[in-house]
Amino acid sequence: MNSRLLRWQRAVGWLALVLVALDVYFVFFYAPTEKYMGDVQRLMYYHVATAWNAYLAFGLALVFSILYLWRRDERFDRWAVSAVEVGVVFTTLVLITGPLWARPVWNAWWKWDDPRLTSTLILWFIYIAYLILRASIEGPRGKRIAAVFAVIGFVDVPIVHFSVQWWSSFHPQVISSQGVNMTGEMVFTLAYTSFAFMALFFYLLLLRANVERIKAETERLEERLSAD
Amino acid sequence: MKSFVRASWAVAEKDLRIQFRLKSLLLSMVVFALLIQVLLHFSFQANPAALEQMAAGLLWLPVFLSTLLGIGRLMAIEEPEENWEGLWLTPADPGAVFMGKMLGSLALVALVESVSVPLFFILFNPPVPQSFPLLLVTLLLGTWGYVSLASFFSVMARMSRLGDLLLPILLFPVSIPLLLGVVRLTQMALFPTMPGQEGLWLAVLIAYDVLFTLLPVLTFEYLLEV
DSSP, X not given: OHHHHHHHHHHHHHHHHHHHHHHHHIIIIIXXXXXXXXXGGGXXXXXXXXXXXXXXXXXXXXXXXXXXXXXXXXXXXXHXXXXXXXXXXXXXXXXXXXXXXXXXXXXXXXXXXXXXXXXXXXXXXXXXXXXXXHXXXXXXXXXXXXXXXXHHHHHHHHHHHHHHHHHOOOOOOSEETTEEOSOHHHHHHHHHHHHHHHHHHHHHHHHHHHHHHHHHHXXXXXXXXXXX | OHHHHHHHHHHHHHHHHHHHHHOHHHHHHHHHHHHHHHHHHHHHTOOTTTHHXXXXXXXXXXXXXXXXXXHHHHHHXXXXXXXXXXXXXXXXXXXXXXXXXXXXXXXXXXXXXXXXXXXXXXXXXXXXXXXXXXXXXXXXXXXXXXXXXXXXXXHHHHTSSSGGGHHHHHHHHHTHHHHHHHHHHHHHHHOTTXXXXXXXXXXXXXXXXXXXXXXXXHHHHHHHOO
């Protein structure tokens, strides 16, 4: 079991490396330069790809948390905390690339009246709270409480999203109900980047889950040593 | 259902009786709320011209902050002598225990509001509210949702190594939709010039309250379990 997980980790790692390396070509050479924003628009590929994968991470964390509360299998808790950690890293990247793009285009690093900015910031805060909570309570009770918080946090995400949207709005709607406002090359690059980052996400998730597994194993061995 | 209500009432009544005999917590919460109003006045130099923008904050921040400060003490009642464990072992539904704690806290916060909201009108001299019923409904719905989450997260926070320090970190991000709702509704209730959409925001608050009362009631068991 353990060596199988490690083998998966190595395979997905190589896949992610190749995909992300190729992605540099697509993002910087293959995709055409945007007419009005220029090269800074290329940030969008990374920005949107990390955002989608962060949602994937938090969705997985919800599933693993519910499974943990239901089945009480330590493995689910390890996967949940790993997914949240990688998700927070990705959300941090979203929050950095967004303002970098916004400064030349909107002439401001941050606009509070943009709903997606605000809701992403709150999403980030919710999952940072999860990580602090998970780290500051020991034992199975801490894992249970963190899982409950993950469920509440995830339920809150759509409410935050809509309430902030009703508050007011002007995020670029690249993909709207009217269709996609991009050229074919741009769409391909975005899809490819998202896929490459998904591979990266799964590699980091496996890496992190393996670390959690080793930590649990060490604890078990330490207990056995002290029992003798 | 009947035993659920009875058990919640027993817990709430016990908490309120303790607080009315002690009086110190309730008094400190009221004084703290008033002090926040004074601090907000000086730090933002709230004048009649700026009042439309600031009124909702001046009304709600004292309530939110004094709840944040007081609720930890209310939950702490159950900590000595392993009371939580005792409550978990009673035949009562853990959800009913949570409801009781929450209703007890709600009553105390309502008492704080009964002082701090009238004082807001005396101290800042806003025009006569556009709609008193809307203001009352907003106060009820806003306080309900906030106190429910605050009670739940307070128990979580107090079980952690960080203690009460963790409470705002858990509570504030999750309560942002509630804050947006109460701010908009309070502005609409107080001033005639503010734009409408009462229905939308009331629906947001009601959905929020129902959801974040049900989820803690259903999951409180996991917190108490040893």
